[in-house]
Amino acid sequence: MKLLGSMLLLIGLGSVAFAQEQDVPAPEISPATAVTAVCMISGAVLVMRGRRKK
Amino acid sequence: MSVGAPRQASSFSFTLERFSVFSRLLTLAIIFAVELLVISVAADGAELAHRGSLLRFLAAWGPWILRGIVGFAALFVTFGYLKSKPTFDAISERLATVPIGRGLLAAHVAAMVLVGALTLALYKSGISGVQVDLIAGCWLVAGIAAIAFAAFAAVPLALWVQMVRGTGYLWLYTSTAVVAACVVGNSSRLLWRPMSRLTFSMVEGLLRLVATGVTANPAKMIIGTAKFRVEIADQCSGFEGAGLILAFGVVWLCLFRKECRFPQALLLVPAGVAVMYLLNAVRIAALILIGSAGAREIAEGGFHSQAGWIAFNVVALGFSVAARRMPYFTLNPQRAKPTESVTSDNPTVAYLVPFLTILGAGMIAGALSGSFEWLYPLRFFAAAGVLWMFRAKYSSLDWRVGWLGPAIGMGVFLLWIAIDRLTGAPAANAMPKVLAASSAVARITWISFRVLAAGVTVPIAEELAFRGYLLRRLISQDFESVPFSRFTWLSLLVSSVLFGALHGSLWFAGIVAGLLYAFAMIRRGRIGEAVAAHATTNVLLAAYVLLYSQWHLW
Numbered sequence: 090m091k092l093l094g095s096m097l098l099l100i101g102l103g104s105v106a107f108a109q110e111q112d113v114p115a116p117e118i119s120p121a122t123a124v125t126a127v128c129m130i131s132g133a134v135l136v137m138r139g140r141r142k143k
Numbered sequence: 144m145s146v147g148a149p150r151q152a153s154s155f156s157f158t159l160e161r162f163s164v165f166s167r168l169l170t171l172a173i174i175f176a177v178e179l180l181v182i183s184v185a186a187d188g189a190e191l192a193h194r195g196s197l198l199r200f201l202a203a204w205g206p207w208i209l210r211g212i213v214g215f216a217a218l219f220v221t222f223g224y225l226k227s228k229p230t231f232d233a234i235s236e237r238l239a240t241v242p243i244g245r246g247l248l249a250a251h252v253a254a255m256v257l258v259g260a261l262t263l264a265l266y267k268s269g270i271s272g273v274q275v276d277l278i279a280g281c282w283l284v285a286g287i288a289a290i291a292f293a294a295f296a297a298v299p300l301a302l303w304v305q306m307v308r309g310t311g312y313l314w315l316y317t318s319t320a321v322v323a324a325c326v327v328g329n330s331s332r333l334l335w336r337p338m339s340r341l342t343f344s345m346v347e348g349l350l351r352l353v354a355t356g357v358t359a360n361p362a363k364m365i366i367g368t369a370k371f372r373v374e375i376a377d378q379c380s381g382f383e384g385a386g387l388i389l390a391f392g393v394v395w396l397c398l399f400r401k402e403c404r405f406p407q408a409l410l411l412v413p414a415g416v417a418v419m420y421l422l423n424a425v426r427i428a429a430l431i432l433i434g435s436a437g438a439r440e441i442a443e444g445g446f447h448s449q450a451g452w453i454a455f456n457v458v459a460l461g462f463s464v465a466a467r468r469m470p471y472f473t474l475n476p477q478r479a480k481p482t483e484s485v486t487s488d489n490p491t492v493a494y495l496v497p498f499l500t501i502l503g504a505g506m507i508a509g510a511l512s513g514s515f516e517w518l519y520p521l522r523f524f525a526a527a528g529v530l531w532m533f534r535a536k537y538s539s540l541d542w543r544v545g546w547l548g549p550a551i552g553m554g555v556f557l558l559w560i561a562i563d564r565l566t567g568a569p570a571a572n573a574m575p576k577v578l579a580a581s582s583a584v585a586r587i588t589w590i591s592f593r594v595l596a597a598g599v600t601v602p603i604a605e606e607l608a609f610r611g612y613l614l615r616r617l618i619s620q621d622f623e624s625v626p627f628s629r630f631t632w633l634s635l636l637v638s639s640v641l642f643g644a645l646h647g648s649l650w651f652a653g654i655v656a657g658l659l660y661a662f663a664m665i666r667r668g669r670i671g672e673a674v675a676a677h678a679t680t681n682v683l684l685a686a687y688v689l690l691y692s693q694w695h696l697w
Contacts, residue, residue: 118383118455119448122506124450124644128504130391130459132495132608137463139491140477 165237165308166632167243167297168220173640174293178255179209182262197279198265205401207325214321222317223310230309232523234302254289258282309672331386334378338420339364343375350431354451366427371434371442373427381423382547384455391459395466401474422454440513449510456506490623491612493536498608500529503600515577522594526600540611541627541669548672551663552679555656558572559684562652563696572695593697594685602677605642609657610664610673614638628668635661 215324224231261282294303307314343359346366350357359366364375392412396403419637434442470476504525508518530537573579578586613623617634639657646653656677664673688696 116453118387120508121448122452125502125506126456128554128641128645129499130456131454131504132499132502133456133460134463136489136491136495136499137467139495 151369163633164231164238164298164302165220165224165235167238167637168638169633171293172216173636175290178289182258186282195577197276197283201279211321211325212646214324215317219310219313219317223306223313226313227310230306233309234298234306237302237305237608238298241299241302244296244299249294251289251296252293254285254292257285258289261285264443284551299352306372331444332377335380335382339375339377339380339381342379342381342420342427346375346427346431349424349428353428354432354435367431368435368554370437371439373431373434375427379423379427381420384419384423384451384458385416387455388412388419388458388462391415391615392462395462403466404472406473407656408466409686411466411472415458418461419454419458426450426454438513441511444514445509445512445516449506453506453510456503472605490536493614494607496524496533497526497529497600497604499524501604512527513577514577517577517589519589519596523592523596523600526596527602530600530603540671542671542674543669544671544675546669547667548663548675549679553683554688555659555676556681556683558655559652559680559696562655563649563693566648568571573692574694590689594682597681597685598678602674602681606660606664606670606673608675609638610661611670613641614661614664626668627664627670628666630665 261278264278265282298306333614340361343361343366347357347359350366350368354368356369357366358368358372365372366375367373389412392415396408396412430442430446433446466472467477501522504522505622508516508521511518578589581589611627612622614630614634615625615627617637618625618629618631639654639661642657643650643652643654646656660673660676663676664670666672684696687693
């Protein structure tokens with residue numbers, strides 16, 4: 090739950106942080122794809138850490 | 144039903160009074176977010192800034208104050224729960240008997256109406272100076288009062304005090320962290336110029352290795368070839384990606400500190416930052432080379448918007464793998480396992496990987512596309528391949544479908560169209576020019592795969608991820624033991640909000656769709672019903688797009 094909460098927090102904060110418009114035509118980190126990209130890494134980490142405890 | 148009681152059967156009959164502290168805080172956050180959205184649409188800070196000194200202050204500091212409040216709330220609640228769970232449990236227990244303050248809720252609505260009226264008054268012509276500042280002052284007071292009324296309606300003052308006392312000095316640590324983050328974030332701009340100069344030199348070095356006729360103007364920060372040139376702005380210095388990796392690395396090392404071998408694991412942070420910074424230079428060099436090769440549209444279109452995030456994902460994944468697998472960095476190294484062993488040991492894989500594959504394929508297809516995503520079929524093939532790989536795992540799920548799923552899917556479709564219309568969608572918009580100008584075979588092939596993905600792979604992958612995994616994972620770590628008919632309000636809301644967030648400007652429609660698909664699954668107790676609902680919506684939307692030229696919905 091700690092990991093899931095942290096990942097959701099990361100997605101939420103990432104969305105807020107990148108929700109603003111930028112005046113650069115080719116930004117390094119595009120706000121338009123922020124949610125998708127943060128979801129991607131959060132999901133990947135959840136998969137990586139999702140192994141059943143024995 | 145509350146998070147604290149996951150073992151009880153759920154029911155859709157509930158009262159607000161049964162909300163636990165988290166459900167109430169989440170509801171509060173959603174209400175504030177929606178109200179903020181309405182206010183930000185109605186009032187343009189930049190437009191009003193020149194009309195008075197208080198408005199100027201609000202326009203300049205408002206975004207930072209907002210970020211600070213959001214950051215504080217998120218960090219305080221998360222770390223408060225992790226560190227002082229008994230306090231939150233005790234408050235939840237007390238809240239079970241405390242109803243929502245209806246009087247205070249009414250006061251909140253009245254204050255918001257006042258905020259709306261004052262917003263309109265600010266736009267009136269013929270007022271200036273002191274009058275504007277007076278109205279702006281009242282607007283601010285009404286806004287703060289609205290926040291306080293709603294906060295105390297959801298959680299009484301005495302319980303707020305208990306929350307702050309029970310978490311010790313967390314409020315101080317969190318405030319300090321948020322203020323420090325805002326100050327560092329703002330002052331980091333000073334580093335942009337020197338960092339972009341270094342990036343410029345690195346890009347020039349990389350280009351000279353692989354291309355001829357490189358032209359570089361360090362004074363104007365313009366670099367490229369005779370065919371394609373770019374200006375490296377301060378914001379392209381590599382600072383954002385490096386900052387993201389820094390944040391990711393620090394969070395990782397804090398969360399999994401017991402598994403990490405210190406101080407060796409600390410090396411991963413500067414290594415990750417350095418690799419990310421280098422990859423930004425590679426990104427710019429690649430962008431110039433793509434543009435110089437004649438694919439200007441791809442360089443300026445999909446590549447620039449996706450390449451930074453792809454680099455971040457690659458570095459963050461590399462960080463995670465190194466931290467978990469390399470004995471030098473971890474006390475408990477994990478080994479890679481064959482597919483069958485992976486799905487039995489790690490049930491998350493079969494639920495999340497299809498959806499992640501679609502996201503990954505979408506990022507790659509997007510990066511290699513210009514204004515039109517020709518490589519969309521890649522998403523279909525990638526997802527279909529992964530679903531096929533885990534087919535044995537899915538055979539144990541209940542895929543039966545009744546009338547409810549398709550009926551809900553149809554309802555969501557109508558709702559989607561209605562929301563799209565209400566939010567000012569164009570009456571009709573034609574097929575993208577590139578697609579329209581292509582051969583009939585290419586056009587039909589692309590549309591066929593688009594419809595196939597919308598009707599088959601996307602509904603299965605997204606329902607497995609959001610309803611099959613996330614909704615149940617928010618109830619129990621052993622999510623497979625949670626029946627599909629069980630839910631908590633928190634799990635329902637969080638999974639639906641996240642599902643909505645992935646739908647861009649139609650986020651609200653996405654949230655409602657997520658709630659309704661979840662309803663289909665919970666009501667019938669099987670995932671097949673949610674998949675059928677989702678597929679019905681998507682197929683109807685596809686037909687609507689094709690028959691009525693509503694291409695903006697794709």
